[in-house]
Amino acid sequence: MKSFIAILMAALMVLSFVSVASAADTIEIRSPVFSGDNLTDLIANDGNSIDFNDFAAFYYDIDDGVGSESITFTGTADVIAEDDLVYTAEIQQVGYTYEGWDNNGETFDKIGFLAEEYVPIDQDPGILSKLILDSDDKYTLRTGQTLELGEGFAITPKQIDVDGNKVWLELTKDGNFIDDEVFNTVDNTDDSAWEYDTTIGGEEDIIMLRVHINEVFQGQVDSLAIIEGLWLISDEVTEIDTSDSFGDLEVTTITTGASGMIEMKNVDNDITLNDDSLISISDGISIQTADPATGTDALRFFFVKQITEPGTYEIRGTVASPTTSGDVFTWDEASFAGFYYDIDDDIASEELTVTVTGENRTIAEDALVYTAEIQQVGFTYEGWDTATVNTYDKIGFLAEEYVPIDQDPGILSKLILDSDDKYTLRTGQTLELGEGFAITPKQIDVDGNKVWLELSKDGEFIDDEVFNTVDNTDDSAWEYDTTIGGEDDIVMLRVHINEVFQGQVDSLAIIEGLWLISDEVIEIDTSDEFGDLEVNSITTGPSGTITMDNVDNEISLNKDSTIEIAEGLNFRVADSENDDVRFFLFTEQTIEGAVDETVDETVDETVDETVDETVDETVDETVNETVNETVDETVNETTDEEAPEETPDETPGFEAVFAIAGLLAVAYFVRRN
Numbered sequence: 001m002k003s004f005i006a007i008l009m010a011a012l013m014v015l016s017f018v019s020v021a022s023a024a025d026t027i028e029i030r031s032p033v034f035s036g037d038n039l040t041d042l043i044a045n046d047g048n049s050i051d052f053n054d055f056a057a058f059y060y061d062i063d064d065g066v067g068s069e070s071i072t073f074t075g076t077a078d079v080i081a082e083d084d085l086v087y088t089a090e091i092q093q094v095g096y097t098y099e100g101w102d103n104n105g106e107t108f109d110k111i112g113f114l115a116e117e118y119v120p121i122d123q124d125p126g127i128l129s130k131l132i133l134d135s136d137d138k139y140t141l142r143t144g145q146t147l148e149l150g151e152g153f154a155i156t157p158k159q160i161d162v163d164g165n166k167v168w169l170e171l172t173k174d175g176n177f178i179d180d181e182v183f184n185t186v187d188n189t190d191d192s193a194w195e196y197d198t199t200i201g202g203e204e205d206i207i208m209l210r211v212h213i214n215e216v217f218q219g220q221v222d223s224l225a226i227i228e229g230l231w232l233i234s235d236e237v238t239e240i241d242t243s244d245s246f247g248d249l250e251v252t253t254i255t256t257g258a259s260g261m262i263e264m265k266n267v268d269n270d271i272t273l274n275d276d277s278l279i280s281i282s283d284g285i286s287i288q289t290a291d292p293a294t295g296t297d298a299l300r301f302f303f304v305k306q307i308t309e310p311g312t313y314e315i316r317g318t319v320a321s322p323t324t325s326g327d328v329f330t331w332d333e334a335s336f337a338g339f340y341y342d343i344d345d346d347i348a349s350e351e352l353t354v355t356v357t358g359e360n361r362t363i364a365e366d367a368l369v370y371t372a373e374i375q376q377v378g379f380t381y382e383g384w385d386t387a388t389v390n391t392y393d394k395i396g397f398l399a400e401e402y403v404p405i406d407q408d409p410g411i412l413s414k415l416i417l418d419s420d421d422k423y424t425l426r427t428g429q430t431l432e433l434g435e436g437f438a439i440t441p442k443q444i445d446v447d448g449n450k451v452w453l454e455l456s457k458d459g460e461f462i463d464d465e466v467f468n469t470v471d472n473t474d475d476s477a478w479e480y481d482t483t484i485g486g487e488d489d490i491v492m493l494r495v496h497i498n499e500v501f502q503g504q505v506d507s508l509a510i511i512e513g514l515w516l517i518s519d520e521v522i523e524i525d526t527s528d529e530f531g532d533l534e535v536n537s538i539t540t541g542p543s544g545t546i547t548m549d550n551v552d553n554e555i556s557l558n559k560d561s562t563i564e565i566a567e568g569l570n571f572r573v574a575d576s577e578n579d580d581v582r583f584f585l586f587t588e589q590t591i592e593g594a595v596d597e598t599v600d601e602t603v604d605e606t607v608d609e610t611v612d613e614t615v616d617e618t619v620d621e622t623v624n625e626t627v628n629e630t631v632d633e634t635v636n637e638t639t640d641e642e643a644p645e646e647t648p649d650e651t652p653g654f655e656a657v658f659a660i661a662g663l664l665a666v667a668y669f670v671r672r673n
Contacts (some may be wrong), residue, residue, distance in 0.1 A: 025591045027313055030288070030337045031055040031303040035346065038299055039075035039273075048073050050303055052112070056316045056337060057285070057305035059112025062582055063560070063575040066092040068112035071285075071303065078299055080271040085281065087249055089113050090261040091120050098136040098229035100190030100212055108231070113262065114246060115284045115305050119233045124256045126240045127201040133232040138214075142222040149232050153209075160216050160223035167216050167225045171196055171209060173235075183213050193229065201237035208233055247282035273301055276344070290343045300343060309591065316572070316586040322360040329354050331585045338569075338587035340396030347375045349396035352569070352585060356557070360581040363555040368565065370533055372397050374404050374544045381420040381513035383474030383496055392515075397546065398530065398568045399587045403517045409544045410524045411485040417516040422498075426506040433516050437493075444500050444507035451500050451509045455480055455493060457519075467497050477513065485521035492517055531566035557583055 031050045036042030052058040052067025060067040073085040094110045095102035110131065111120050118128035132150040139147055146156045152174040159168040165188075170180040181194045196209040212229030240262065244251045248271065249264040264282070271279060276291030290300035307313055317336030320329040333341035333348035341348045355367040376391040384390075394415065395404050402412035416434040423431055430440045436458040443452040449472075454464040465478045480493040496513030524546065528535045532555060533548040548566075555563060560575035574582040 025308070027307040027315070027589045027591060028288075028337070029055075029057040029305045029307070029313075029315055030341075031057075032334045033300060033302045033341070033343065033346075035298065035300045038077050039080070040077075042299055043074065054318045054335065055303060056314075057115040057303075059110070059115070059117050060316075060319070061092070061094045061110075062319070062572060062584065064092075064094050065574065065576065065580070065582055066094060068092055068110070069115070078273040080266065080273070082268055082270060083265045085249075085266045085271060087264045087282070088261055089125065091123060091125060091257075091259060093258065096210075096229075096231060097134045098212060098231070100229055101193065101210070101231075104191035106191065109258075111262075114282055118238070120260060121201045121206055121237060122203045122256075123258060123260055124203075124254075125260045125262045126254045126256075127203065128238045128240065129200055129236070130234040130238075131232075132234055133230050135230045136228060137230070138226060138228040141225050141227065142219075147227070149230065151234055153232060155211060155227075157225045160225050162216050162218045162223050165216060167213055169194060169211065169213075185213055185215050188213070188215065198235065200233075200235055201239065208235060247280055247285075249282045273299060278304075288343060290346065292344065292346075298346075300346060302343065307591065312588050312590045314586050314588055316584045319582055319584045320354075320356075321580075321582050322356040325357045325360070327356050327360070329356070336585055338399040338585075338589075340394070340399075340401050342375075342377050342394075345375075345377050347377055349373055349375050349394070350399070356581075359578045361557040361559075361578065363550065363557065365552060365554055366549050368533070368550040368555060370548045370566070370569075372409065372546045374407060374409055374542060376542065379494075379513075379515060380418045381496060381515070383513055384477065384494070384515075386475045393542070395544075395546075398566055400568065402522070404544060405485045405490055405521060406487045406540075407542060407544055408487075408538075408540045409546045410538045410540075411487065412522045412524065413484055413520070414518040416518055417514050419514045420512060421514070422510060422512040425509050425511060426503075431511070433514065435518055437516060439495060439511075441509045444509050446500050446502045446507050449500060451497055453478060453495065453497070469497055469499050472497070472499065482519065484517075484519055485523065492519060531564055531569075533566045557581060 032046070032054050034042050034046045036045050049070060049072040051070035052060040058067060058069040069087070069089045071085065071087050073080050075081060075084055089111055091109050091111045093107040095107055109120050109123055111118050111125055111128070113125070113128060117131050119131050121127040121129055132153070141147060141157050143157055143160050146154045148154050154172050156170045156172070157167050158170050158180065161167070165186045166182055166184050168180060168182045171178045179196050183194050193210045193212050195207050197205050197207045200206040200208060210229070210231040211227060214226040214228050216223065216225045218224070240251060240254065242251050242254055246264065248266050248269040250267040251262060252265050252267065253261070253263040255261050266281070271281065271287070273279070273287065273289050275289055277289045279287040279289070281287060284305055286304050286306065287301050288304045290298070292298045292300065315338045317331040317338070322329070330351060330353045331339070332351045333339045339348065339350040350370070350372045352368070352370045354363050356362065357364055357367070372395055374393050374395045377394045378385040378391055393404050393407055395402050395409055395412070397412060401415050403415050405411040405413055416437070425431060425441050427441055427444050430438050432438045438456050440454045440456065441451050442454050442464065445451070449469045450466055451469070452464060452466050455462045463480050467478050477494045477496050479491050481489050481491045484490040484492060494513070494515040495511060498510040498512045500507065500509045502508070524535060524538065526535050526538060530548065532550045532553040534551040535546060535548050536551065537545070537547045539545050550565070555565065557563070557571065557573045559573060561573045563571040563573065565571060568587050570586055571583050572586055576582060
């Protein structure tokens with residue numbers, strides 16, 4: 001028994017020596033910024049509305065040029081009074097992604113509701129079904145092979161009759177039979193489909209599934225069927241009635257029909273725009289206000305949708321619609337949420353300008369200009385945001401955040417960490433910071449108010465410091481400087497230690513305030529190329545800049561295309577005619593984590609006898625470690641804080657779990673013997 005207890009205690013101790021300066025990553029999709037002395041002034045300057053054109057979280061179909069959602073507001077001072085914030089969502093008719101159905105002029109009803117996409121059942125926005133699938137991907141299936149569609153739905157070719165040009169398809173949910181159909185591909189047309197209808201939300205004969213079968217043929221071994229064109233909605237609905245509440249918003253109006261709509265207002269709820277606040281106004285939509293400098297009365301805010309679910313998300317800018325040759329369009333922090341912006345200091349860095357010529361589809365050489373400028377920004381930890389320490393240099397470059405070394409935008413270091421999270425660490429407990437960096441309290445002298453901190457990378461010693469917390473000030477810090485990018489004495493790490501104290505068992509140190517940049521750099525010179533862009537000038541100093549343009553690269557805005565202009569920056573062009581050109585700038589951001597494999601997204605672009613069942617995304621088994629917001633003797637292992645470590649390649653934690661599993665297994669057999 002004693003052996004069992006000893007091994008169990010050893011196992012539990014494994015977890016106590018590693019913590020991670022990391023939480024679930026968050027992607028913010030923001031609206032344009034509203035700024036003024038008060039709401040009256042702000043509305044006069046910036047207007048009082050957002051919609052799908054300028055808020056990328058709202059549903060928008062670039063091919064059809066339609067969107068669904070908008071918000072308007074009025075107010076005085078810093079208060080949006082009752083009924084003065086109005087949200088509306090309107091049904092739109094959109095084309096199918098599969099061109100065979102779209103080219104035939106077929107459409108379906110769609111509506112954005114609180115930044116999510118739905119299909120209104122029988123043109124009633126009070127009965128919303130989730131759009132699961134709208135795809136033109138191609139799948140080659142053999143007899144008996146199941147294609148998962150999402151939410152438990154699947155289709156399976158039960159039999160394939162090549163001689164008779166027929167396929168017997170079966171639809172199931174969670175393995176249970178729903179319906180089947182024998183589909184004849186003789187004289188098959190591109191717009192043909194197997195349609196399954198059922199009762200959804202109390203409404204009968206609602207089409208839930210559409211499938212287009214291209215052909216059947218005999219492979220070397222198996223009979224095969226090619227499916228191209230899938231559309232599926234959920235058989236479960238969200239029912240909405242007037243007076244229903246969604247956060248601070250209440251449904252005031254629902255109308256049905258082809259232009260049916262939902263209207264919601266902040267009934268009985270004043271919205272006060274306090275400084276430095278994230279104000280949830282409804283499910284998925286919030287208002288983020290600035291923490292302006294002391295002594296200023298500026299009011300600054302934007303609407304935002306925060307995403308924490310693992311996956312890859314598109315962040316788009318405002319839509320450009322050229323009508324005459326020579327039209328100029330500009331994306332900056334106000335019109336493109338992918339560019340760096342600090343709302344507290346009202347600081348931005350990047351801008352992209354294009355001039356469109358020809359038949360509204362040509363960006364001539366040198367007609368696309370990208371600029372990025374160094375800015376001085378405050379530290380997240382408020383103790384350092386003082387008159388003496390105050391700021392550090394920062395620059396956005398191709399929608400990523402960097403620190404320019406020695407105010408040179410040609411030497412860029414990745415900003416790994418800028419955090420005011422609080423961590424309580426015991427002697428020997430390691431705090432992982434990102435990119436292999438970690439700090440560890442080697443010894444804690446409570447009587448002497450000292451802590452001996454060690455900095456390491458990939459387990460190798462870098463530096464250490466004995467920090468004295470006597471007469472400690474909020475702006476104090478252990479600073480580690482080194483040579484980065486060939487420049488000496490560059491501060492790479494800043495750590496603020498609040499205090500040391502004696503817990504019931506261990507001596508503890510509280511760390512609050514962490515700032516870290518990479519010791520590896522991106523070096524940029526004039527004439528360097530990034531995609532279609534070439535660097536034509538670099539200036540140094542507090543306002544140093546990088547300027548790039550499309551030297552020797554004419555860009556054609558071909559219909560229905562995605563154009564990479566530089567790594568991380570792309571244009572998406574609508575599938576529309578020359579008299580109705582539309583395109584927007586976008587980037588993609590990824591939250592690592594478990595992947596929902598409900599839909600097989602792998603596509604066979606050619607006729608093949610096998611279905612590639614691999615999933616492009618990989619499962620990233622990160623462990624979200626947490627921050628203790630109060631003085632505590634242990635480090636919590638979950639957090640609501642924003643992730644200080646932005647994209648960890650490998651987060652420690654599972655190694656400890658495996659170690660415990662092994663130790664407990666040994667303990668079990670010891671006890672059993």
